[in-house]
Amino acid sequence: QVQLVQSGAEVKKPGASVKVSCKTSGYTFTGFFLHWVRQAPGQGLEWMGRIDAYSGATNCAQKFQDRVTMTRDTSVSTAYMELNSLKSDDTAEYYCAVSLIPVTDVRAFDSWGQGTVVTVSS
Amino acid sequence: DIQMTQSPSSLSASVGDRVTITCRASQGISNYLAWYQQRPGKVPELLIYAASTLQSGVPSRFSGSGSGTEFTLTISSLQPEDVATYYCQKYNSVPFTFGPGTKVDIK
Numbered sequence: 405q406v407q408l409v410q411s412g413a414e415v416k417k418p419g420a421s422v423k424v425s426c427k428t429s430g431y432t433f434t435g436f437f438l439h440w441v442r443q444a445p446g447q448g449l450e451w452m453g454r455i456d457a458y459s460g461a462t463n464c465a466q467k468f469q470d471r472v473t474m475t476r477d478t479s480v481s482t483a484y485m486e487l488n489s490l491k492s493d494d495t496a497e498y499y500c501a502v503s504l505i506p507v508t509d510v511r512a513f514d515s516w517g518q519g520t521v522v523t524v525s526s
Numbered sequence: 527d528i529q530m531t532q533s534p535s536s537l538s539a540s541v542g543d544r545v546t547i548t549c550r551a552s553q554g555i556s557n558y559l560a561w562y563q564q565r566p567g568k569v570p571e572l573l574i575y576a577a578s579t580l581q582s583g584v585p586s587r588f589s590g591s592g593s594g595t596e597f598t599l600t601i602s603s604l605q606p607e608d609v610a611t612y613y614c615q616k617y618n619s620v621p622f623t624f625g626p627g628t629k630v631d632i633k
């Protein structure tokens with residue numbers, strides 16, 4: 405079955421960087437885009453960006469373009485999201501997600517990682 | 527970028543009630559819309575894609591409709607396990623923006 409397993413919780417100081425991993429299994433990693441979504445405490449879902457797991461090409465939400473790096477390692481079917489210059493309002497749960505729905509042009513996220521809590525505090 | 531709005535932001539209804547949530551896009555997105563349910567403390571789950579197609583395993587009391595700029599999610603008979611926040615999301619093009627969410631609880 406499809407699994408997306410994320411790395412564990414992180415505590416970082418303002419100005420630092422964090423790198424979250426998303427190890428996938430149960431599907432052809434290079435056949436799909438892998439997305440990153442975050443959720444601040446008590447807030448809604450925020451799409452951060454996506455990576456084409458085949459080519460490595462990325463698209464990012466404008467607010468994160470200067471601070472987010474998305475990469476992947478196809479040899480271990482794992483995607484990574486690195487967020488730089490952390491601020492307190494980057495404290496959130498970070499999710500990876502993928503759309504595996506076999507319908508043309510449908511890109512809704514039917515599989516999600518379990519989430520990684522990142523806390524930014526001095 | 528296209529903005530997504532939802533109304534109401536929260537609602538309280540009785541078990542068995544019909545519940546309707548509206549999602550609006552600032553520009554037309556055809557039917558490239560998904561609905562998600564996020565129960566308290568849980569990972570979001572896909573309910574509906576292509577505006578009206580029920581994801582496998584989702585109870586038939588959930589339904590979606592709409593196209594273009596206005597969409598609705600309906601729960602035909604609210605159940606206790608439906609207490610959650612519901613989000614719409616556009617996926618016609620990046621960014622794949624989510625709506626702000628609608629919190630549903632039991633009266």
